[in-house]
Amino acid sequence: MSEKKKDVLLSIGASLLCIVIGLFVGLIILFCINSENAIDGFIRIVKGGFYLAPKGIGSEISQAAPLIMTGLSVAFAFKTGLFNIGAAGQYTVGVFGALFFGIILHMPWYVCLLAAMVFGAIWGAVPGFFKAYFNVNEVITSIMFNWIGLYLVNELMYNTIKGMYDQKTTRTYKLSAVSPQSVIPDLGMNSIFKTSSTTIAIFIAIAIAIIMYIILNMTTFGYELKACGFNKDAAKYAGINEKRNIVLSMTISGALAGIGAGLYYLSGAAEWNPQVATALPAIGFNGIPVALLALSNPIGVVFAAIFVAHISVGGSYLPTKYYQPEIADFIVAVIIYLCAFVMLFKGIVMNLLRKKTKKSEHAGKEVK
């Protein structure tokens, strides 16, 4: 087996191990709270969307799509040596782009999606610009831009722009009601899954993941970006414009998060509540654990995002009689938290394998 193949298998093994441990910890917590219903609750979490098929599967799919995008956003930045903690803000600004072009301008869905992408890209580009030309840490600027983005978007939707906020529902107008052409087509998936927001968004997200994989691994652009990420000085020595690449990388990263917002809101999965939305959207932040769990591999991000969506949906099926709804979030958080240790697990798996091969070598010698 080649080293590369071995490394891929090792990475997958480590991710799986951390999922198993996370689930186990979740089970213990369920037991601590209510031992009688723990097994049942655990089964619901593990089954995820399949517990309430086909509806659950549908909502799992519609949740996975934006998660893939925010996961890609963070993973792409990681690959180029940047930590984009601002995916949540870029996502929020992307929401505004999508809804403004939909509710106010009544544009078709692909234009709205492009708008979400452009808005997210701008919100990513600014921290990138500050990083490249003024050496301001991108973590700090993108965190600040998260909050600037959130309150700006709330203000714009609630006050400044008339016609986006519906007084009756205290949310933005329902897209399917005011601008049906802005909703991403579902190709009959909604009737299959008996849902209202299962669209082709998931296929768009997967296609973009594949494109990102190709860009990173097969193009000169990806070669340059990764060179900058691994060793900025060597990239400069090679004549690569590392400043431009930092800005580009953050711009693309922001664009990916923006598309994520578009995929979620243009599918009609939710409406924005500018009055209550004082917390940043979780999908934005969950991109970080998704990227970590996938070890920043774009293809891995697809699977990691589907897994996180699976567990989240499963968690929402916990019997609320015995478990507060927050418990589901809590367990999901534990698993996601463990994702951060995936590199550690990789090391452990590697050591285990080494010991095993050593043993088999010894055994081989004895036979001789």
Place this chain on the structure above:
Amino acid sequence: MENDYIIEMLNITKEFPGIKANDNITLQLKRGEIHALLGENGAGKSTLMSILFGLYQPTSGVIKKDGKEVQINTPNDANDLNIGMVHQHFKLVECFSVLDNIILGVEPTKGIFLEKKGARQKVMELSDKYGLMVDPDALVSDITVGMQQRTEILKMLYRDNEVLIFDEPTAVLTPQEIEELMKIMKNLAKEGKSILFITHKLNEIMEVADRCTILRKGKYVGTVDVKNTTKEELSKMMVGRNVNFSVDKKPATPGETVLKVEHMVVPSKAHANNAVKDISFNVRKGEIVCIAGIDGNGQSEFVQGLTGLEKMSSGKITFNGKDITNATIREKSKLGMSHIPEDRHKHGLVLDYSLEQNMVLQRYYEPQFQNAGFIKTKEVRKYAEKLIEQYDVRSGQGPITIARSMSGGNQQKAIIAREIDKNPELLVAVQPTRGLDVGAIEYIHSQLVAQRDSGKAVLLVSLELDEVMDVSDRILVMYEGELVGQLDPKKITVEELGLYMAGAKRDEVPAEV
């Protein structure tokens, strides 16, 4: 007889994926001797020492201490057996004082409080006894490399280590510091410490070592008494053939000017003064011009200003008649300027990239290697394989080896292959042989001369006096950011050159010859 040896490593074999780093090696260290371990880059010296220090486990073989077999699984085990090591790259906490670094890990305490008084006394006694001058209260980040090394030595002595391993200790030192270190090592041996000294510098072995074990390509070649051998014999054992210490070359036949530098000024990053102060000179086709000087006299800043890694504040650079003062690095590279950088890890390589990816670091954008933005993987592989074979770059897995896992000498060979194969008009080589063994140095020197003989210009920046004298056709001495002498290596002596380098002598340097 058995008791004579404090450490015995018997029939040690260590395999890594794709490479046998140590193949049945035996090393026996006598009590109170200085034992040199000699070998080319990648011969397996560091691996063998890492095994002794518990960083690696041998695939097979036995280690004995005082005649008893021992298992060394971690550096802590090594420490318990009183084995200490000074690594090539020091393991010190920069923002701690010298004393804090020495006691780190074995801090003396009184209750829950540190009790440094006794430790300070012990450190001072040790440093007096062995002539290791250090200031225990200075911060490590403020002291010289030589002093950092003495701190590392004190760390070992403080732990009462008996076996001291030095991993290429002189690579980072100035000539004066090397002399100092040699004295210290002799002192340590006299006091009964046993020293293992990893090196590939023959002069140092001849000066301090009692015995020398030679490795070649992971195999044991032999152990010799240093007083009964010669430099030539040692180098033959190390490389496997006779090594030519002087560089064979015909007289230079310089042609027209390739590079012209006028009134270049480069600011310093470390202080408010300029690092390069108004220097002017030219380099012609078919000659090797060497910029000599003691480290830190502005050579690094000059090269960075020339190649474009840093901005110069004023001056003009002309390349083949074209003004390239404000050209980007990429433009200069396209015009035919190659650069073998001073720091191969910082600038020369992307260590996490594979060897083949590094081989095209300066050329990946050329049509030969990409089509519409897509990298032609097969072409890159073919090209890398060609360079690997042509320049004899050795690695575990060929083109797909991660550069980080290669030995320093082969990393340097890879850079040199990449830069020379660009067929540049001007090759800027900065300390191209630093940290390399005689075989590799001979090879690199012959490559520089071959470039010159094919009518190209070579600008060599070197700190090694032998290299300056042997390789160059014309020497420019740099002192405190200025050129203080233009010398002909055939006409001057090393002593005279030293006077220029130390700033004791200076002439007017013509801007053009």
